[in-house]
Amino acid sequence: MKLYFFPYACSLAPHIVLRELALPFDLVLVDNQAKITAEGEDFLQINPKGYVAALKLDNGQVLTEASAILQYLADLKPAAGLAPANGSWERVRLQEWLNFIATEIHGGLAVFFNDAIQGDVRALFEATLFKRFAVLVQTLERQDYLLGSHYSVADAYLFVVLRWAAFHAIDLGRWPALAAFQQRVGERPAVVAALAAENP
Ligand SMILES: N[C@@H](CCC(=O)N[C@@H](CS)C(=O)NCC(=O)O)C(=O)O
CATH class of the missing domain: 1.20.1050.10 (Glutathione S-transferase Yfyf (Class Pi); Chain A, domain 2)
Structure with a gap:
């Protein structure tokens, strides 16, 4: 997984959760003005909304919106208890x-x-x-x-x-x-x- 982030922005929340869960991930810095990633990509091609956080999954899907990303991550390791069971x-x-x-x-x-x-x-x-x-x-x-x-x-x-x-x-x-x-x-x-x- 790749987490597109800007320092101390809301992307810090999924970043914390990735570490809480000890999941493997790469951090990719986004220039939030120029909309270019540190890997030289056009960030708008990755997230047309133009803002962090964005999480690129290993299957190529990109998930945005902090609330959705946080729940997705928590559900990868339910035993860690960072979110109650889905449906409860x-x-x-x-x-x-x-x-x-x-x-x-x-x-x-x-x-x-x-x-x-x-x-x-x-x-x-x-x-x-x-x-x-x-x-x-x-x-x-x-x-x-x-x-x-x-x-x-x-x-x-x-x-x-x-x-x-x-x-x-x-x-x-x-x-x-x-x-x-x-x-x-x-x-x-x-x-x-x-x-x-x-x-x-
Ligand atoms: N609705 C989005 C808002 C994301 C957001 O506000 N991102 C800010 C940083 S915290 C951003 O990247 N702003 C740059 C921009 O809008 O150009 C979410 O909940 O994740």
């Missing part, structure tokens, strides 16, 4: 979290990468995002991980997108449960290794 009610709860992270937290933080978002407009986006943070806090104040006591692919995804708060001068220390979650997940050996491997 717990799996639906995982999907509920993945969608919340993708749409509310990933989307809510990514908007600040646009320098045009300033002043009152930024304050409006922040107010919405902080309401979503309150939902996370309600959960993470009473349990270590989104699904309970057990780490899952949703936690890897949440960790990756919450890291972006620092890029936007949002101090997660204002939400101790979120800061503690980042600390907890950030200490996992697979996370430490993935961050080191992406260090540009």
Whole structure:
């Protein structure tokens, strides 16, 4: 498998999970501006959406969308327990979290990468995002991980997108449960290794 990535972007989540599962993979850096891979390929030919993450399988299929890639990877090694069994009610709860992270937290933080978002407009986006943070806090104040006591692919995804708060001068220390979650997940050996491997 090949994981197309950009350092510390959302592709870091499947990268972490590949390491958690000890699956064999190659990392391919993508120039997100020029849309060229480090292997000299036109990235738009690989993923016409033009964004990471993209996972090329050994059969040539390319899978995109972090939530789908994360579940695909978890299901390659179900015994590792990074996702509840497909078809179970717990799996639906995982999907509920993945969608919340993708749409509310990933989307809510990514908007600040646009320098045009300033002043009152930024304050409006922040107010919405902080309401979503309150939902996370309600959960993470009473349990270590989104699904309970057990780490899952949703936690890897949440960790990756919450890291972006620092890029936007949002101090997660204002939400101790979120800061503690980042600390907890950030200490996992697979996370430490993935961050080191992406260090540009
Ligand atoms: N809907 C996609 C969004 C992926 C995404 O936002 N990728 C960003 C990095 S986190 C990217 O590569 N942006 C570059 C671009 O859109 O040109 C997903 O959930 O995986």
